[in-house]
Amino acid sequence: MTAFQLLINKILSVVFAVILIPFSVLTHGIDLISADERTDSEKTNVIGIGAYFRSQGMASDGETLYFSSKTTLIRTEDDAKTLINANYFAIPDELKELGIAHIGGLSCYNGFIYAGLEDSKVWDYPIVGVFDSETLELVDYYILDAELITRGLPWVCVNPENGLLYCTDHSKNPTKLLVYDTKDEMSFVKEVSLEESPYAIQGAEFYGGTIYAATNDDTQAIYKINPDSGKVEKLLDRNLTAGSEGEGMTFIVKNGAPVLIAMDMGPLFINAFVREYKFS
DSSP: OOHHHHHHHHHHHHHHHHHHHHHHHHHHHHHHHHOSSOOEEEEEEEETHHHHTTSSOEEESSSSEEEEOSSOEEEEOTTSOSEEEEETTOSOHHHHTTTOOEEEEEEEETTEEEEEEEOTTTOSOOEEEEEETTTOOEEEEEEOOTTTSOSOOOOOEEOTTTOEEEEESOSSSOOEEEEEETTTTTEEEEEEEOSSOOSSEEEEEEETTEEEEEEOSTTOOEEEEOTTTOOEEEEEOOOOOTTOEEEEEEEEEETTEEEEEEEEEOTTSSEEEEEEEOOO
């Protein structure tokens, strides 16, 4: 990139930052006065097109973050803002021909990003996409059984201890966990009945052998799920501003300690919050 191009980029960055200041103030203000019993400890507010690129799933390799929109993947520093890499056309034509038009929840494992891919509102092809975590390019995909997964594949998560991938049988009212082996061509392993049904899981991640799942239910709650027994416990209610939409979640490490972070779209859908939550 030439010095002139760098100068132009800096000028444009300043111009856009100034333009977006009123929207940043507005969205922060709405969030502050509307939320009930908020449990987050820190938050990052992303405005405009940046919010679109952070509107679906999120994952982490422990140090950097990955975000999806319906058709894009980006990677940022742990501040959720500083862009490292982007793939703005992450769904290849081969999958578009199957009707795939939605990238959902993500999980980072062994140098790859695993993503739930959907032919939204049709539900014929629940697909796990495998993306290179450096280039963000699709390197493989697996079509799962639509008779087992009855309403799309909005999220997946991978157990880092054994490479087993987990999802649910239904996107809104799941009754069981479905388990697949990433080390064996995504072969089906087992199903685990859930003791209760967390409504509308948007994204999930493993930590300490437990699945943590973020939902878009009435309180945008985050749940703990035992991957062996199917026991479900509520961890916390996010209690987002009315009209907001709870999205995905993951874990990062800060100052040597794990931090649960979860994302939501603001009620005007012109901003996205990436929030930190205390957990035990």
